[in-house]
Amino acid sequence: MASQSFSVAIIGGGLCGLALAVALRHRGVSSTVYESRGSFTELGAGINIGPNSYRAFQLIDSALAESFLEHAVRNPPGKEQVWFQVRTGAATGPPLELPEAHLISEFLAPPTGNMTIGRNGLLQLLAEKAGLTEGEGTKNAAFNKKLTGLHQTESEVTMSFEDGTKASASAVIACDGIHSNVRKAMVGTGPASIPQFSEVGAYRALLSKADLAREIGEEMAMTSQVFTGPQGYVIMYPIDSTTVNVGFWTWRRGKWPHREWMITSQKTDLEKDFGAFGETVHKIMKLAGNPSFYATHYHVQQPEHCFNGRVCLIGDAAHAMPPHAGAGASQAMEDSYVLAEVLHCISKTASASTPTQEQVAAAFRGYEAVRSPRYKRVTQVSVEGMNAWTHLFDGPVSQDRLEQWTMVNQERFQWIWYYDVADGGKEGCRLVQEALKRKVSQVALARREQPSIHQLTCTYFTLILQQSLAKTCTSSFPPALTIAMSAPSISTSSYAHIPHPSTAEEVDSLPSSSAGTSDDEDESDAEREWRESLQQLELLLTMVLVPYMGKYFGRKCAYWGWAKYMEWQYPVSIEVTSPTAFKAAGAVQAAASI
Structure with missing residues (x-):
């Protein structure tokens, strides 16, 4: 719907x-x-x-x-599937000599015509x-x-x-x-x-089907027609039982000079533009009288x-x-x-x-x-x-x-x-x-x-622990390791204390970049162990401690809320007879679901 x-x-x-x-x-x-x-x-x-x-x-x-x-x-019986009968609008010269109004072809458009x-x-x-x-x-x-x-x-x-x-x-x-x-x-x-003007226009007229049949014959008057000729063509088709719509299409090169797209009383221009067409088209023109000219745009x-x-x-x-x-x-x-x-x-x-x-x-x-x-x-x-x-x-x-x-x-x-x-x-x-x-x-x-609230909570506690451990361990690890901690996968630059040398003596006291390879390897191993420890700590918080605490305290809150509701709704008093056993059961249930 x-x-x-x-x-x-x-x-x-x-x-x-x-x-x-x-x-x-x-x-x-x-x-x-x-x-x-x-x-x-x-x-x-x-x-x-x-x-x-x-x-x-x-x-x-x-x-x-x-x-x-x-x-x-529709076109008359037997011609229902015809789109147009296509005819010569004027006689053709050699090598192929065809008279005017010669039927070139019937364009078929089944099933409708x-x-x-x-x-x-x-x-x-x-x-x-x-x-x-x-x-x-x-x-x-x-x-x-x-x-x-x-x-x-x-x-x-x-x-x-x-x-x-x-x-x-x-x-x-x-x-x-x-x-x-x-x-x-x-x-x-x-x-x-x-x-824009298409450089083409048409003289249009509505003709009596009976008058048209009398002038050019019933077949052409009752059937959709196209007459192709020099620099133009004529199209006509019946639109009801008594009327035929006719358009005389011709080139009109250049820009359209008028503001209006329709110009009335254009008989003289019609006769000039279609003067080279044959007798049949001239008979149609005569019935058209003094038509208007329509400039086409697109x-x-x-x-x-x-x-x-x-x-x-x-x-x-x-x-x-x-x-x-x-x-x-x-x-x-x-x-x-x-x-x-x-x-x-x-x-x-x-x-x-x-x-x-x-x-x-x-x-x-x-x-x-x-x-x-x-x-x-x-x-x-x-x-x-x-x-x-x-x-x-x-x-x-x-x-x-x-x-x-x-x-x-x-x-x-x-x-x-x-x-x-x-x-x-x-x-x-x-x-x-x-x-x-x-x-x-x-x-x-x-x-x-x-990130979920759970993930954000774990990350927060991890960063707090990293900050605490970084402060505690600054004196236990080489300065280079402390500096390296400022760019782990979880950024600690906002939390770790990084000593910055401020005097020449302090700069000289730092390990030289030309120190032996054994010192570099020791520093690398220590840094790697430190990172692994942090990852394990984060895993412990994410997978164990935070879920456990959430389930434990959630159970206590649920029992407390239930007890308060029962005391409010009914004349009863809810007491925990064995607080130690209650806490132990909660701890076991929280741990069992992890």
């Missing part, structure tokens, strides 16, 4: 934040979502869900996966499964909460919001997207907190760690990436599952109180060890995706070059799709458990290494 005092604050009520809320709720971990807007709202039109994303849904909560299937849109859904529809589904839309669950969602500061202590994190309120939690998880305020609070306002520089103390970054707050591999949302789902697993792991350990700083750090380290290599590589694949889609038209197209291009792009997606998400969660928990076991072992070892 998870600890009720273990509370997780989720900053950001987007897809990532609500997916984490669902995962934590399913595992019995308490969480509260703090959203900067007045309601759960997702920007953007549609989202692609492939094999790895759907597997993450199943692992987060099987009920979530079942509900998603009820709302998802390309399942799609509107972003806002998926968000509402997640909110429902997180229990945040009705009843008591609404208490676990707070709106109009824009984060302005974080303050950490050993036991909690205190969040400050723009409206002047504050809240505390055992851990804070940043799911507040590419503009993450938590990331800025963690890494400052340097390059690691500022998204985190080029990452902090050394995705966590700091009790605060952790996930999703776009940790690794915003370009969309050319359709993997941004899938990585957020994978993040949510693995993080929920490791937090659940420490919540079971901390059943009586909030997890310690070490336990939270172990959870975040386990999460990072599993997720960081994965999302960094997916980010790199996504950055390279624009060139991967478009470079086919950078030179003459031959059959060999076309086949190589197709194979590379299929492998690029398959590596993302068929990652073992469940294994990532198990590995994260294993790392957490190992870290906590090591911590327990270190604490136990430290306790064993600390």
